[in-house]
Amino acid sequence: MLAWAVVVSVLVMTILSLLRVNVIFAIIAAALTGGLMADLSITESVKALVEGMGGTAKTALSYILLGAFAVTISYSGITRILVRNLVSVLRGKRATLLLVIAGVASLSQNVIPVHIAFIPILIPPLLKLFDEMKVDRRGVATALTFGLKAPYVMIPAGFGLIFHETIQSAMKQSGADISLGEIAQSLLLPGSGMILGLLIAVFFSYRKSREHTINEVEELQEEAEEDLSGEKFGLRHALTLVAILFALIAQLYFGNMIIGALTGLVFMYLFQGLTRVMNVVPLERGNAVMSQGIGMMGSIAFVMLVASGYANVLQSTGSVEALVNQTSGALGDNQIVISFVLLVVGLVITMGIGSSFATVPILAALYVPICTAVGFSPLATAALIGTAGALGDAGSPASDSTLGPTSGLNADGKHNHIWDTCVPTFIHYNIPLFLFGWLAAVIL
Template sequence: MAWAVVVSVLVMTVLSLLRVNVIIAILAAGLTAGVMNGETLMGALDMLVDGMGDQASVALSYILLGAFAVAISYSGITSLLVGYLLRVLKNRKTMMVLVIAFVASLSQNVIPVHIAFIPILIPPLLKLFDEMKLDRRAVAAALTFGLKAPYVMLPIGFGYIFHETIQSSMSSNGIELGIGSIAQSLIIPGSGMIVGLLIAIFVTYRRRREPAVLPTQGKDYEHKGVEVAHFNHKHGLTLVAIVVTLFIQAIWENLIIAALAGIILMFVFRIVPYKSGDKVVNDGIGMMGFIAFVMLVAAGYANVLTETESVSALVEVSSGYLGDNKAFIAFLLLLVGLVVTMGIGSSFATIPILAALFVPICLSAGFSPMATATLIGTAGALGDAGSPASDSTLGPTSGLNADGKHNHIWDTCVPTFLHYNIPLFIFGWAASLFL
């Protein structure tokens, strides 16, 4: 059925908003999509399980990154960072959030480690956030901005992969366009995210917010004061391990090997005692294992949509209502992109699917190549922020909920959906009509 995508995404969204565990919500969405397309319940489940293997390497890399983050905490180097930020940024909430957004932006282009920095940087700062009465939703917005906006606008690091995916997908469907032109076509939509970030920081979440008082579900991260620690040889060796990890990831573009190398160096340098090996891995699984499993289930859901051709069916039905009004066509295509990416949770994985469907429609409607790139790139990026299954939301939650005081749906997904998808949609829609 053409509306299987819409109904299944609604199932996932409603269940998530009702605080049903996101894994259960995605499973329910995948089974709904399969059954609505004529599959038996067991057949839909088999499709979902078969697709989980597509994200196995990503899941393993996230678990190893969690273990590496735990190993780094053994050195006490994060205490130095907390002490420095306490001295420099205490009671300067706005500057704190802007610095976090800047650091997160570096993780996509300059030092392409994606979400790997979050479990290292954020948990030690949680006590400081509570003392400052800083609204963690503002931090979630800053982190998601840094994880998403740079790759949308800049063809560097992960951004180059994103833009190259758009280029190759368009080329496969009959439109040739250079990387530079694709980057230009996404500047206006990406600017919408900048507007959303500024509104989140200076308007929506500017007020002081009392920290939640809940039974802790994770480690109680605290700082001991301004002079938490002094730089020593363990900190220096930890920096060496971090640099080696970043170097390996940049050269071989493999997070598994990079994280594994970092963990091994932490043991070789005796920063982490050998006898603590089990604890490091177990704590790493506790920190990032949930994200890893959500990514696996989301890949299974995407496989159900792909195997049943639900997305193409939705576009075919929608195209019957398009007419020749460019503004309406662009609006409807972006809406389809929002729905699909909300379900799949990955901009990168959505692009090839959308390009195959969008290019013929855009060509027949008279959109320019740059306008077509704008629609494909914006439609792919829409929904990444706000999706319960996206690493752009799961990453921030993994750090902010380390003490059990941050809800994934209401404190990360809902704020990032409102502040980024709405301006991204509006700016992308306007750009497609002017380019």
């Protein structure tokens, strides 16, 4: 029963999410299911859930502050200039637009490591353009998720360096030595599966036009309908870029997104305080900025808190270890079968926990002894761990790789988190990632 607690709880979360039950309720129901199946009482399950919610408190606060910073940037009007330029260049070129979005998202992981913080800045002003071009927003979601995920899988820089170092450290703790270069080499083939998935999504799955239902939208819709032709780049836009630069420098120097977001906010208000002519962000709009920031990113932050609690329930009960041990114990020494089953287990675990970075240490501690015993090379073992950790990050209702795109695309209430983000990204990325990762484990 203990080994199946993970599987059943993840199924509960997935089914409830597909039935359009709120993601937070779905995760809580899954956590209680996993706890009860592991012989915890309801009270003990809730306690483990609450105790584990602190695991991502830093990330949650970062997202809220980054949301507020994004709002101040939108007040400056610089996003309207960006949208105007994109409209003039990309109007009518749906595939090119999706590939550009995927490229911009990729920069957020390595070149300018701000992760999902750029989405509430860039995407909401583009929603009107998407509707005018009849862009299928599922295609936009897959483009964004590709950029949030593929670079850290394949490129050892920025968030990718953190991911590869996590794999290296976790493998060494379990007795397997491997260099960062070898880890990058092992993940090139699995990552290329995601490139294939992106091309399929852009040129086949979501190539056709799609009409979106019209909903009433208050502030964001009014902003989207503003005339973009009259605004020119000026001093306040230049100061906004300076504030963004300072925020980036602070984030990179201190290695902390909270400090980076606070630095950006301080400079935006500081420029306003120097002279009213600059008019970057009025000081009296402070409460409105924070409220909009919480509204934009607060739901993501809270989902991640609850997801962290859910992960704590699964880990504290020992159900993850029991699942791996029970499945691996019946596999014999057939590497093809073992690698397939280990990837399936990784998919289930990461779908539940919702974070590839948090899943890697768990998987490495369980996978390395199994892989060593049946003769997998260190490269093949790293490919299995990296692929299994990344599997489920796309498609999971609790992952920031899906919550981030939804936060931008649903700013006008026309985008469903499960059916328009999670399902498309699961199909286009988890399936090829699984197949290419399985191939890498067999041939490396």
